[in-house]
Amino acid sequence: MVLTPVFRCGHPNRHECRKSATAVGARPARRGGRPTRAAPHDLDRRRRQRVQRDRPGHRPEKGGFEDITIFDGADGPGGVWRDNTYPGAACDAPSHLYSYSFEPKPDWSRRFAEQHEILAYLRHCADKYGLTPHFRFRTTVTDAHFHAATGRWRLHTGDGGVHEYDLFVAACGQLSNPAVPRLPGLDRFAGTAFHSARWNHDHALEGRRVAVVGNGASAVQFVPLIAPAAAHLTIFQREAHWISRKPDRLYPRRRHALNRRLPAVQRLSRLGIFLWFELVLNPALVSPRGRRVLSAPVRLLCRYALRSVRDPRLRRRLTPRYEPGCKRILTSSEYYPALNRPDVAVVDSPIVEITGHGARTADGGRHAFDTLIWATGFRSQDFVAPMRVFGAHRQELNAAWKDGARAYLGLAVTGFPNFFLMYGPNTNVGSGSIVHMLESQAAYIVQAARLLAGGATSMDVRADVLDRFDAAAQERLSTSVWNEGAATAGTSTPTAATPTTGPAP
Numbered sequence: 001m002v003l004t005p006v007f008r009c010g011h012p013n014r015h016e017c018r019k020s021a022t023a024v025g026a027r028p029a030r031r032g033g034r035p036t037r038a039a040p041h042d043l044d045r046r047r048r049q050r051v052q053r054d055r056p057g058h059r060p061e062k063g064g065f066e067d068i069t070i071f072d073g074a075d076g077p078g079g080v081w082r083d084n085t086y087p088g089a090a091c092d093a094p095s096h097l098y099s100y101s102f103e104p105k106p107d108w109s110r111r112f113a114e115q116h117e118i119l120a121y122l123r124h125c126a127d128k129y130g131l132t133p134h135f136r137f138r139t140t141v142t143d144a145h146f147h148a149a150t151g152r153w154r155l156h157t158g159d160g161g162v163h164e165y166d167l168f169v170a171a172c173g174q175l176s177n178p179a180v181p182r183l184p185g186l187d188r189f190a191g192t193a194f195h196s197a198r199w200n201h202d203h204a205l206e207g208r209r210v211a212v213v214g215n216g217a218s219a220v221q222f223v224p225l226i227a228p229a230a231a232h233l234t235i236f237q238r239e240a241h242w243i244s245r246k247p248d249r250l251y252p253r254r255r256h257a258l259n260r261r262l263p264a265v266q267r268l269s270r271l272g273i274f275l276w277f278e279l280v281l282n283p284a285l286v287s288p289r290g291r292r293v294l295s296a297p298v299r300l301l302c303r304y305a306l307r308s309v310r311d312p313r314l315r316r317r318l319t320p321r322y323e324p325g326c327k328r329i330l331t332s333s334e335y336y337p338a339l340n341r342p343d344v345a346v347v348d349s350p351i352v353e354i355t356g357h358g359a360r361t362a363d364g365g366r367h368a369f370d371t372l373i374w375a376t377g378f379r380s381q382d383f384v385a386p387m388r389v390f391g392a393h394r395q396e397l398n399a400a401w402k403d404g405a406r407a408y409l410g411l412a413v414t415g416f417p418n419f420f421l422m423y424g425p426n427t428n429v430g431s432g433s434i435v436h437m438l439e440s441q442a443a444y445i446v447q448a449a450r451l452l453a454g455g456a457t458s459m460d461v462r463a464d465v466l467d468r469f470d471a472a473a474q475e476r477l478s479t480s481v482w483n484e485g486a487a488t489a490g491t492s493t494p495t496a497a498t499p500t501t502g503p504a505p
Contacts, residue, residue: 065449069165070131071157073140077126080175081119086199088221089115092246092331096270097277097433100125104266106259112248143388144168146417151457153418167449170387171422174380181213181376185354191370196222197378205229209368211359213351214238214375217330222375224334227344234367235339236359237348238376239327240320242302246331277432285325285431286480298324308336317348325481329431381405383424391416392460406470408461411441417458420445426473 074082091098095108098118103125109117126132140158146168147154153168178195186193194200196218210230212219215237227233259266283290284298302324309315318336320327339346349361358368379385383405389397392415400415407413410427411420422441429437448459 065453068131068134069163070135071139071141071155072135072137073158075137076123077132077135078119078122079173080197081115081122083176084115084197084199084218085201086196086218086222087225089218090221091118092217093433094273096266097273098435100435100439101270103128104259104263104270106263106266107256108251110248110250112246141387143390145390145394146392146419148392148417148458151418166452167418167420167445169420169422169445170384170389172382172384172387173423174383174428175378177379177382177385178374179376179379180374181351183351183354185356188356189354189372190356191372193372193374195374195376203371205371207231208371210234210371210373211236211367211369212373212375214377215241216375216377217328218377219375220330220332220335224332224338227338227341230371231343232369233341233344234369235344235346236351236361237317237346238350240318240348241327241330242298242320242324243305243330243332243335244298244301245305245333248333274432274436281431285482286476288479291323291325291481295324298329302329305333305336308340310340314339314346317346323481380428383421389416389419391419392458406466408466408469409441409444410437411444412461412466414461414463414466417460418452420448426477 076082091113094111095105095113098113099105099108099121105121113121123132126135139161142156142158144153144155146152150164152164152166155163155165155168157163175197178197180195192200192203194203196214205226206229208230209232210226211234212223213236215223215235219235220241220243223233223235280294284294285291303319306315306318309318318339338344347361347365347367349363349365351359352362353360354372355366357370358366360366384397391397391400391413395415397413397416400413405425407421407424407426410424411422413419413421420441422438422445423434427437427441428434451459
């Protein structure tokens with residue numbers, strides 16, 4: 001059996017995509033020492049391999065599979081771009097790269113698309129490529145069990161349903177479950193509280209005293225828009241970030257027309273952006289030499305943006321004490337100017353208690369507010385939450401990951417046959433577009449599905465292959481900014497212990 005090279009594998013051992021199934025760590029189930037094949041009367045089932053997924057991705061006609069079910073707990077497709085509707089929600093990766101290679105959009109309205117436009121694009125893709133009829137909305141998978149006797153996955157859903165599939169793909173994402181700190185007194189807060197990823201549009205902010213806990217990627221987008229409405233805005237800064245100006249701009253209609261008339265123009269634009277990330281920014285994050293060369297220019301750009309803050313004491317508090325890239329470098333041209341407003345305050349002392357009408361901080365300060373907005377990110381290591389996944393030996397996935405989450409190519413876990421992750425461990429990108437990673441993973445999963453359809457009843461990554469892959473990934477990460485830069489910061493946990501981001505290809 002050979003894995004057809006449908007895509008160029010963007011990983012250090014990319015050559016393994018062309019080798020036999022055992023060379024890439026996938027193996028068919030064996031009985032009596034021979035690979036198990038489907039019986040002749042089962043040919044129709046093999047052609048109509050049943051597949052379960054959690055999000056739209058690769059084109060079904062490219063895989064040739066018809067019997068697909070996509071479970072989604074919400075009321076429509078779109079994932080993170082459906083859920084995050086806070087003011088100013090937009091992408092920080094350029095639009096021409098943050099899109100599928102097989103479905104270019106010539107009429108992106110701006111360089112960095114906003115939430116509503118990305119959501120419309122994703123739903124257009126789901127409709128165009130025939131995925132929408134396969135969705136089962138408002139349906140959550142509570143647990144999944146692999147049955148070795150049949151080589152199939154049995155899924156239990158929240159509505160009491162039981163479903164069986166030959167292939168099971170968990171595409172829950174790393175930015176699906178909002179993280180809210182468990183602070184003392186939170187249950188006593190008398191005002192309105194919500195997470196930025198679950199924005200309460202029925203709660204007007206005009207005339208309110210608003211507190212924003214967190215100052216990351218979401219906060220720098222919505223703070224400039226809500227500050228003028230609020231009577232007073234307090235930002236509880238958890239840690240300073242490197243922030244550069246956002247080189248955003250509207251695309252004129254003539255650019256749309258040019259993209260339609262000459263598609264190569266848009267492809268060249270996409271390629272140029274991709275090479276910028278791969279040849280310039282990623283080396284700055286992973287390579288020690290690249291970090292030395294590019295750290296100074298990045299600091300210079302961010303410090304130039306910081307000059308828009310007039311108060312020199314506030315500028316010092318907003319200056320990070322760790323190497324650029326150790327944490328996500330943010331982009332905003334409006335956040336720093338918003339901090340100059342007399343009705344905006346930045347507090348960098350940590351909250352120790354939520355009171356009925358505000359918060360108390362470690363320095364003894366008391367801060368009054370009636371609206372609390374959590375901008376505290378997501379539980380990014382909950383790769384399959386809220387599901388429980390049990391493998392071939394009845395081991396639960398989180399138990400298998402008790403020493404840290406890991407997966408071959410971020411996709412496959414030993415002991416969990418016919419099971420693949422998307423956006424799994426070490427697949428987050430330090431710079432660039434996660435869509436490129438997801439598209440590559442989807443193509444790999446299609447290859448595996450074809451092998452299963454060809455006769456193998458199950459595929460499982462070999463433990464030694466996973467060990468070698470993980471060791472190589474951790475070795476490359478050991479000199480990255482996420483490990484060495486985190487150590488110098490003295491405040492961040494190295495990425496090897498929190499396996500979300502991965503080394504560049």
